[in-house]
């Protein structure tokens with residue numbers, strides 16, 4: 001039994017299969033982030049990145065490139081098996097993704113948000129919402145060890161001054177603000193603030209990994225899975241192709257590399273059951289290559305369709321109030337503008353921990369937009385592509401403006417135009433939340449099984465049809481719990 005990838009869908013599937021007595025091999029292209037480098041840190045410093053920062057890049061490619069209009073953020077690095085990848089799908093869209101044991105949980109902002117039930121029912125009408133909200137979302141949040149900052153801590157923690165400033169200004173113009181659960185340990189954060197433990201969230205760490213405090217999957221689901229004694233993780237090994245023997249065995253072509261990227265071994269392994277959980281892009285790419293390359297020609301024609309960016313767009317505004325020099329990288333608050341009939345969105349209040357008083361507040365919108373793209377594999381360029389165009393994010397920008405414009409008007413403040421490439425006000429050409437490509441109930445059956453391919457499953461963000469209205473990992477985890485409990489474990493036990 002093989003699982004490709006070690007992010008949210010993979011970690012859940014591995015744990016539940018192992019608990020049911022199955023031996024599981026996880027194949028993960030990134031490394032295990034559990035041993036310190038020569039500087040004593042597992043992950044590099046955010047403002048002094050090295051090869052650990054990014055997946056085989058010569059230069060970092062951070063979401064924000066400029067400070068005061070100067071392109072000073074990105075720095076040259078040695079190509080290495082780093083933790084953050086940026087995959088360029090088209091001129092108008094690139095996708096950030098985690099690489100390593102734990103997938104996106106190693107690099108993400110830790111916001112653990114359960115979607116609005118009405119929207120969940122709208123996007124996945126055939127999924128039993130009562131079971132999701134009664135059983136699988138609670139199970140996912142427990143497995144992820146989500147916790148919520150207390151009202152007292154949010155009101156007083158110096159590192160959340162930026163959140164308080166934004167919440168107050170939002171409330172002044174009549175917007176609703178909410179506290180958001182986190183997988184970062186809020187007790188650890190309090191200890192950081194008190195100066196009794198090494199800093200991580202308070203030391204600008206997030207997109208290149210957190211050295212402390214973060215309950216990433218290697219500390220939760222994957223640790224539990226390994227604890228069963230039935231799960232093995234093969235790291236630095238990429239699944240490069242899937243074919244099938246006449247007896248039904250799936251054969252995976254594996255390419256193992258060292259941390260500098262040199263190939264150390266190529267081999268094939270066979271398995272009777274295969275779960276693709278390599279993320280929206282990874283799982284879709286493997287299926288596209290198998291179908292279009294002729295190895296699995298009967299895969300559904302819909303593979304690649306229904307891909308979306310979850311309505312992601314980013315921007316920042318000047319404030320007329322101080323937001324604090326030391327800011328927690330772990331967002332705990334948002335503006336909930338989901339009731340806006342024109343352009344609904346959840347708008348995160350994000351930090352910009354630049355190490356000086358920046359007088360700015362950032363926002364990442366997760367907007368409800370209908371735009372979807374189709375992913376295809378360009379064999380010549382050996383790259384995944386999407387027909388996503390710049391204008392496809394116009395609805396997300398509109399949703400973000402409906403939150404930020406009233407605050408700018410009221411407080412006589414302005415958008416910052418000095419952060420993104422080309423002087424853009426809106427960071428609309430990248431996303432953190434790739435979703436879809438192997439949609440539940442379209443490319444797969446209602447539980448992630450690929451029709452006509454016994455023993456082949458998808459169980460990750462590729463199942464979610466392009467948008468879920470909030471940050472997605474709780475949804476991905478809960479759907480994976482559901483598919484494991486209702487299909488994968490019963491099928492394979």
Ligand SMILES: Cc1cc2nc3c(=O)[nH]c(=O)nc-3n(C[C@H](O)[C@H](O)[C@H](O)COP(=O)(O)OP(=O)(O)OC[C@H]3O[C@@H](n4cnc5c(N)ncnc54)[C@H](O)[C@@H]3O)c2cc1C
Nearest residue numbers: 005007008009029103104108109111239279282461472473
């Ligand atoms: C900077 C950033 C911030 C984010 N913040 C949040 C947040 O606050 N809250 C939230 O809910 N979501 C957030 N997200 C999104 C969230 O992390 C993803 O939605 C989630 O990780 C997707 O889970 P997954 O199981 O689909 O795949 P992933 O977590 O992406 O895991 C897929 C794994 O498969 C591996 N893989 C891919 N292809 C292959 C292959 N061919 N062979 C072997 N291994 C392979 C990858 O290396 C990776 O480890 C953020 C993402 C980023 C990048």
